[in-house]
Amino acid sequence: MNLKKAKSIPFYIGVGLIVFLLLVMIISIFYTPYDPNAMDSANRLAAPSMEHLFGTDNFGRDILSRIMEGSQTAFIIGISSVTIGFIFGFLFGAIAGYFGGWFDEVISRFIDAMLAFPGILLAIMLIAVFNTGMTNTIIALGIMSIPSFARITRSSFIQYKEYDFVKASIAKGAGSFRIIFQHILPNAVSPILVAVALSFSGAVLSESGLSYLGLGVQPPDPSWGRMLKEAQAYIASAPWYVILTGLAITFLVLGFNLLADGLRDKQDRKA
Amino acid sequence: MTIPIIEVENVYKYYKQARKSFSDKNKYVKAVNGVSFSLYEGESFGLVGESGSGKSTLGQVILQLINQTSGTVKYRGKNVSTYTKKELKAWRKQVQIVFQNPYASLNPKKTIGWIMEEPLNIHRIGNKAFRRQRVMEVLEEVGLDHTFMDRYPHELSGGQRQRVAIASAIILEPEFMVIDEGVSALDVSVQAQILNLLKRLQRKYRLTYLFISHDLNVVQYFCDRIAVMYLGEIVEIGETEELGRSLKHPYTKALFSSILSLDESEELKLLDGNLPSLLEI
Numbered sequence: 001m002n003l004k005k006a007k008s009i010p011f012y013i014g015v016g017l018i019v020f021l022l023l024v025m026i027i028s029i030f031y032t033p034y035d036p037n038a039m040d041s042a043n044r045l046a047a048p049s050m051e052h053l054f055g056t057d058n059f060g061r062d063i064l065s066r067i068m069e070g071s072q073t074a075f076i077i078g079i080s081s082v083t084i085g086f087i088f089g090f091l092f093g094a095i096a097g098y099f100g101g102w103f104d105e106v107i108s109r110f111i112d113a114m115l116a117f118p119g120i121l122l123a124i125m126l127i128a129v130f131n132t133g134m135t136n137t138i139i140a141l142g143i144m145s146i147p148s149f150a151r152i153t154r155s156s157f158i159q160y161k162e163y164d165f166v167k168a169s170i171a172k173g174a175g176s177f178r179i180i181f182q183h184i185l186p187n188a189v190s191p192i193l194v195a196v197a198l199s200f201s202g203a204v205l206s207e208s209g210l211s212y213l214g215l216g217v218q219p220p221d222p223s224w225g226r227m228l229k230e231a232q233a234y235i236a237s238a239p240w241y242v243i244l245t246g247l248a249i250t251f252l253v254l255g256f257n258l259l260a261d262g263l264r265d266k267q268d269r270k271a
Numbered sequence: 272m273t274i275p276i277i278e279v280e281n282v283y284k285y286y287k288q289a290r291k292s293f294s295d296k297n298k299y300v301k302a303v304n305g306v307s308f309s310l311y312e313g314e315s316f317g318l319v320g321e322s323g324s325g326k327s328t329l330g331q332v333i334l335q336l337i338n339q340t341s342g343t344v345k346y347r348g349k350n351v352s353t354y355t356k357k358e359l360k361a362w363r364k365q366v367q368i369v370f371q372n373p374y375a376s377l378n379p380k381k382t383i384g385w386i387m388e389e390p391l392n393i394h395r396i397g398n399k400a401f402r403r404q405r406v407m408e409v410l411e412e413v414g415l416d417h418t419f420m421d422r423y424p425h426e427l428s429g430g431q432r433q434r435v436a437i438a439s440a441i442i443l444e445p446e447f448m449v450i451d452e453g454v455s456a457l458d459v460s461v462q463a464q465i466l467n468l469l470k471r472l473q474r475k476y477r478l479t480y481l482f483i484s485h486d487l488n489v490v491q492y493f494c495d496r497i498a499v500m501y502l503g504e505i506v507e508i509g510e511t512e513e514l515g516r517s518l519k520h521p522y523t524k525a526l527f528s529s530i531l532s533l534d535e536s537e538e539l540k541l542l543d544g545n546l547p548s549l550l551e552i
Binding site: 164165170173175182183 | 393394
């Protein structure tokens with residue numbers, strides 16, 4: 001029992017981090033201590049103080065306000081790209097796993113090819129073609145996460161389609177739609193949830209990476225990745241800028257990774 | 272005993288074995304190897320054989336859950352492979368299956384009420400109130416009550432689950448049912464209850480059963496006719512009473528002598544060795 005509790009601790013830390021950052025994000029919609037874009041040239045690169053809790057950046061903008069504002073971008077990109085990845089990945093994976101045959105072969109080889117290709121390179125390529133910006137970043141990251149969803153869904157469907165309850169339902173006249181959504185999906189939820197959490201953290205990280213390279217979210221949309229890039233130049237004179245921004249990214253990514261680990265543990269214990 | 276409800280003619284089911292290297296020849300597992308027989312309305316037909324003899328495969332081929340490699344299955348004189356999609360769905364109302372393992376045959380994420388109502392939903396029978404009413408009726412018929420409707424399969428015992436599986440099969444009032452090892456996973460006392468329930472339902476709904484089992488005692492008790500399957504073929508077929516007396520095939524002789532009797536003077540003729548591989552025959 002105690003072991004079980006001890007094992008759950010990282011899971012709750014993960015949930016705590018996500019809930020905390022989610023609250024920060026919601027608050028930032030209505031309130032930030034300062035206008036995130038208001039410049040104050042008299043107060044450039046100020047150290048953290050009571051006035052500016054996280055200090056100010058090279059234009060004298062309040063870093064706390066900018067990190068809060070940036071959390072919106074992080075969540076929007078995470079949620080949207082995971083949604084895209086989930087919808088297409090689930091559909092391809094479900095059809096491939098359930099029907100098998102040549103369609104499965106084509107999709108599986110396609111997934112293999114996409115997995116063999118570095119995801120971030122693919123995203124850079126897509127952005128080079130479609131140009132930078134929030135929407136294109138979301139699309140690129142969404143496409144990047146399709147193969148992992150497709151693979152997990154496919155393996156669950158291959159496993160469950162042989163179950164007696166599925167066969168019994170087919171024998172009663174159920175169509176493919178009913179089998180896929182009523183019988184197999186509810187049983188495949190937990191591995192898919194793990195994939196959701198992991199690809200969320202992956203998306204946040206990739207977005208930061210892209211924005212750091214100047215390929216992701218463009219001004220005036222705030223982004224943690226771009227803040228990191230700007231902070232880099234002042235790493236010696238204003239270390240808090242880079243540290244605090246980096247911590248924001250770390251916490252969000254760590255939160256979702258711990259959540260995914262915890263979900264997987266729970267699932268293993270049940271099985 | 273006049274009109275066959277199911278006719279199985281020369282049915283083969285081969286599974287291709289994966290080749291280990293390019294020089295290997297294609298090998299096939301001959302799960303069902305040329306089987307023919309007919310089932311008549313209202314009878315219980317037993318299909319016995321040991322694991323791997325192809326009896327479950329045959330049962331699923333008859334219901335078209337697995338497609339046969341060759342041969343035909345006829346339902347009331349009509350070849351079921353020629354059914355259109357619509358006809359197939361209508362036919363699925365007439366034929367049902369109950370599986371061996373009641374722990375795997377009910378969707379763990381759905382309530383008993385949902386599972387029971389599903390067949391009615393699939394075929395769009397009645398309105399919500401009618402369906403609830405019908406579910407309760409059938410639950411009572413198999414010896415469960417309406418309190419089970421909101422429970423999940425994991426809250427039920429093996430016998431109760433098997434009753435649910437049977438109930439969800441008879442709710443459409445089928446004419447023909449495959450019972451694939453339907454009582455093998457249950458305790459002996461529960462087996463008897465389920466067998467009696469199946470007999471009662473047979474009288475009420477004029478059901479025809481294909482009863483697949485490896486347990487000769489159960490089959491002899493339950494079935495009017497018996498077929499013995501061995502390595503994908505039917506080696507013996509006949510009325511239950513006669514079959515015990517006039518055995519022809521050495522395998523069935525050994526099989527029948529393995530039934531435990533209380534007569535101590537009789538010595539058991541046990542089978543030696545393993546089954547040959549289905550790849551080699």
